[in-house]
Amino acid sequence: MACMWNRPNLVLVVAGPYNSLFERLIANTHEPENEQACWLWKGALHYKGYGHFNIRIGGKHMKYYAHRAMAEIMLGRKLEPNEEPDHLCLNRCCINPDHLDPVPRKVNNDRRVARVMAARRGAKVMPY
Numbered sequence: 001m002a003c004m005w006n007r008p009n010l011v012l013v014v015a016g017p018y019n020s021l022f023e024r025l026i027a028n029t030h031e032p033e034n035e036q037a038c039w040l041w042k043g044a045l046h047y048k049g050y051g052h053f054n055i056r057i058g059g060k061h062m063k064y065y066a067h068r069a070m071a072e073i074m075l076g077r078k079l080e081p082n083e084e085p086d087h088l089c090l091n092r093c094c095i096n097p098d099h100l101d102p103v104p105r106k107v108n109n110d111r112r113v114a115r116v117m118a119a120r121r122g123a124k125v126m127p128y
Helices: 021-027 066-075 105-120
Strands: 052-057 060-065 083-087 100-104
Touching (some): 066 083
Antiparallel strands (some): 083 100
16 A cells, blocks of 8 residues: 655554555545535544544554645645644534644644634624
8 A cells, every 4th residue: 555655664554454654534524515615523432523544654553643644635744843723613523624724733822712712702703
């Protein structure tokens, strides 16, 4: 099976009947209502609501976040260590690449704090 990421000396093994990681991600989402709707992860969820799955990289089994994998596939590169995909739709189990904005961790945290503060002031917090 093909490796989705260009990582020297590491091989990503996609388990099951899937030919690619993208195919595996799509197979584990609910069919969206329309083109702009969230692609909701129907696999395992982290206790904070993020979708995750198990993969084997370089012979080691590890958990990987579904939204992070989708962002990396769409960008065609690994996210930097300080980079996170921000959910513009505010839905943590969404993996729609149009709803994910790869930003530095500080920007992601600043946006989250701004949303929380706005909600505390009584403003209706809307997705970006």
